[in-house]
Amino acid sequence: MFGKKMKTAFVLFSLVAMLLLSSTAFAVEYENRTEGNFTRNDQEDVLNQGDLPELDVIWVKIDGDIVENGDEVRLNLERDQEVEVKVEIMGNEDFDDVTIEARVYGDDHNRLSDDSETFDIREGRLYIKELDLELPSSMDMDAYDLRVTVAGRTGAVKTYNYPLYIDAKKNAVSIRDVTFNPSNEVKAGRALLGVVRVKNIGTDDQDSVKVKVEIPELNLYAVDYIDELESDDSVSSEEMYMRIPSTANTGDYEVMVTVEYDDGYKETEERYNIYVVGDEDSQSGTGDSGSGDGDNQPGKVQITAGPQTQDTARGQGGVIYPVSVTNTGSDAKSFSVAVSGVESFGTVKVSPSTLSVVESGATETFYVYVSANEDSTLGSHTFGVKVSSNDETLKEFPLNVNVVEGEPGSEEGGWDSVKKGLLVGLVVLIVLLVILGLIIAFNKMKGTDDEDEEDEFDDSASQTYY
Template identity: 35%
Template sequence: MNAFKLIVLTLLIAAFANTAVAQTVPVFIDEVELDDTVLNVLGDNRLSLERGEEYEVRVRLTPFADVRDAEVRVFISGYEFSDADDIEDKTQVFDADENVTYVKKLNIRIPDDLDRDDYQLRVIVSDRNSDSLSQSYNLKIDAPRNAVRIDDVIFNPSSAVRAGSSLLTKVRIENVGERDQDDVRVTVNIPGLGVTGTAYIEELDNGDDEEETEEIFIRIPKCAAAGTYDVFVEAEFQKRHNKVTSKNHITVLEDDTCNQDEKVTSITLGNQLQNVIAGQTVVFPITVTNAAKTSKTFTVSVPAQEWAAITITPTSTLVVPAGQTSTVFVNVQVHEEALAGAHALVATVTSGKDSVSQLTMTANVTAAPTKIADVLQAVLIILVVLLVLLGIILGVSHARNKEKTEAYY
C-alpha cells in the first residue's frame, strides 16, 4: 500500500514539474524601438512622450524554432479610461521560421488626458499554445509646452437649422499643455455657405477645467440650398502661432418662402421687337406681377445707348403691393442719324440685391422718308437760278446785236 502511494506521489510531482517548465513561445525579442529610439529593457529609458501624439513601435524578433499563429501586442497600462480607449496595438497573426529575423511595426497613441507620470511599455509575443513572452520598458509621459483641445461643439437650436435662421454655437476648450494661454480665438466657419463667426476666451489656465465660449452667432443665408454642410471650428492660441481644428456637420433645411417668392413673381415684356423710324420714339411696356403675400419693390434699369436716348416712365422704381400688377414703360427715342437696322437693348429688373429678370428688347430702325415739300422747294430754287442765268445770257446777246447794227449804219 505504501509502495502504491509512493508511485502516485512520484507521478504527481512529475506532472507538476512538467507544468512548471512549460515552454514559452520560442522567440527572442532582439530590440524594441519607440519613436526612433532603441529602448533598454534593463534600466530607465529617458524618453519623454507627449500627450496627444501617435508613435511608432518597431519590434525586432528572431525565432529559435518555427512559430505558427503568432502575434505581437504592445500596450501601456494605467490609463483611467482604458475601457473606452486602450493605449495598445497588435499585429495580425503570422508564421515565423527558425533563425529568420522579423520586424513588426505597430502604433500607439498617447491620449490627451493621460496623467503625466512614469509608465511601462509592455511588449508581448504569443502564439496559440505556448506561454507568452513579455518584456517591459520604463517610459515617462509629458505634456507639450503649448497645447489646447476642442472638447465639444454645441449647436443651438440643434444641428438642423432652417435657411434664413440663426445658428448659435458654443465651443468648449481645454488647456492640455504646460503653459497658460491668453486670448484664445475660436472661429466657427461654414465654407459651403460663406459665413463665419468668432469669439474669444481671455484666459485658459493649465490644469483647470475646460472653458466655454460665449454663443457665436451665425446667420444662415436666406434661400440657401438644403443639405449637409461641413462646420470647421478652429482655436488659435500662443499668439496665433498654433491652432487646432475640429470638423462637424449641420443640416440646412429648405426655406419654403424662397420657393414661393420665385414662383409668384412674374415679369413680362409687351413686345420684344418693334419697328421705328429714325428720329422717332418707340415704347416697350414691362409688366410686373406680385402674387406674394407681402409687397415687393422692383427697380428697372436700361444701359445708355449711343443710337438712342432712354427714359423710363412713370418711374424706374416701383412698389408692387401683394397680389397686384404694375407697368412701367421704356421709351426709346431714336436719333435721326442712327444707322438703319436692328438695335438691341437689355432691361434688368431687380428686387433688393437680387436680379429677378433680364428682358431683351429690339428696335428695328428704318431711315426717315424724304419730304415732298423739301424736294419741290429745291426744284423751284433750281428753276429760279436757271431763269436768272437765262435772262442774263439773253440780255448780253441782245446788247451785242444792237452794237453791231449801229456800227453798220
C-alpha cells in the first residue's frame, strides 16, 4: 500500500514539473519575440513613433477668428457653408516635406478634411497655410473638434484640437434633387415634367414654400406650393408641367429652379440644363404652356380643348373639360385620352370612354370630368392631358382647376351632377330630333298634297264639254 502511494505521488510531481517547465519556456520565447522584431501593439511608442517635428503652430484662425488649442469655449459655426482655416507655423530647425491637415471627425456620410501641399520649413521663418472645410447641411448639430495635424514623411505628428459647435440657421431650405421627365432630352412640342425635392435644414418649420421651375429662353415656367415643411424634413413637389414650344431650336437650355421660403423673404436657386430637339416639320400650336389651342393640320388630326381654367368647389360637384378630336385623314383612327396629375387633389373621369375610333372626316369629343376632394388645398392645381393614337403621342397640354371653398349644405356628388347634366342634354337632343322629324314629315305631307291638287287640275282640264 505504501509503495502505491509513493508511485502516485511521483507521477503527480512529474506532471507538475513538466507544466512548470512548459510555462517557463513559453515566457522565455515571448520575451525573446518582444525584444526582437515582433512588437506588442500596446507599447506607447507604436502610437507615435519617431521624433516630433521641431516646429510650433503659432495660431489657427477659423473664418478670421483665432481659436485656442484645447480651449473649453467652443466656436459656434453653422452647417451648410464653407469655412476657411488658416494655420501659421514657425520652424525651430530645417524640416522638409511637411504637410498640414485640418479635419473634423464624427460625420457619418462625409469626409470633412483638407490638407496643404507638401512644403519645406526653414529655421526661424513663419509660414501661413489656408485650408477649406465644407460643412454639409446633413451634419448633426453637436460638439466637434477641429484637429490640425502637422507631420512629415516619417516620425511623429503634432496634433492640435480646437473645439467647435455645429449649429443650424433659423431659416434655411436646400434643394436636394430635381428630376425631369424626360430626363435629359425633350422634343420640341412635347411636355417636360419636373419634380423638385427640398429639405428644411433650418431650425424653424416653414409654411407655403414656393417651388418654381423656369426656362427663361423659352418664356416657360411652372409653380407648385408645399404647404408645410418641418425642420429636418424632406418633401417633394407635385409634377410641374411645361410644354416646349414646337418652334424651339435644337440646343441646350438652362432650367432655373427657385425655392422661396420664410414668407418669401429668402430663396435658394439651382441651375440645370435640358437638351431640346427641334422639329422643323412640326406645325403644332405656339407651344405656350397655357395654350389650349388645337393642332389644326389639314390632312392630319385637329385637337382642340375647352376652357383652360375653371373653378370648382372642393367636395362638391366638379367641372368638365371637353377635348375634341377631328380626324381629317383618309382612314379611320383610334384615339385615346390620358389624364395625369389629378390624384394629388381630386378624381378624374373621361366620358364616354378613354378610347374611341374616329372615322375619316368625323369628330369625337372626350369629356374630362374633374372633381376636388373635400380635403384638397384651396387654390390653383395643374394637371396634364395627353391625346394619343396607336401609342404615338399627338398632343400634350396642361389644364388648370381652381379649387374654392364649397357652399355648406351641398350634398350632391360630383359625378351624379354630371350624369344629370348629360341626361338633360340627352332629353334636349331627343326633343330636337323629334321636332326635326315632325318638320321633315310635315314637308313631305305638304309635297304630296300639292301633287294631288295638280293631278286633279290636269284631269279637269282634259274633260270635253259639248
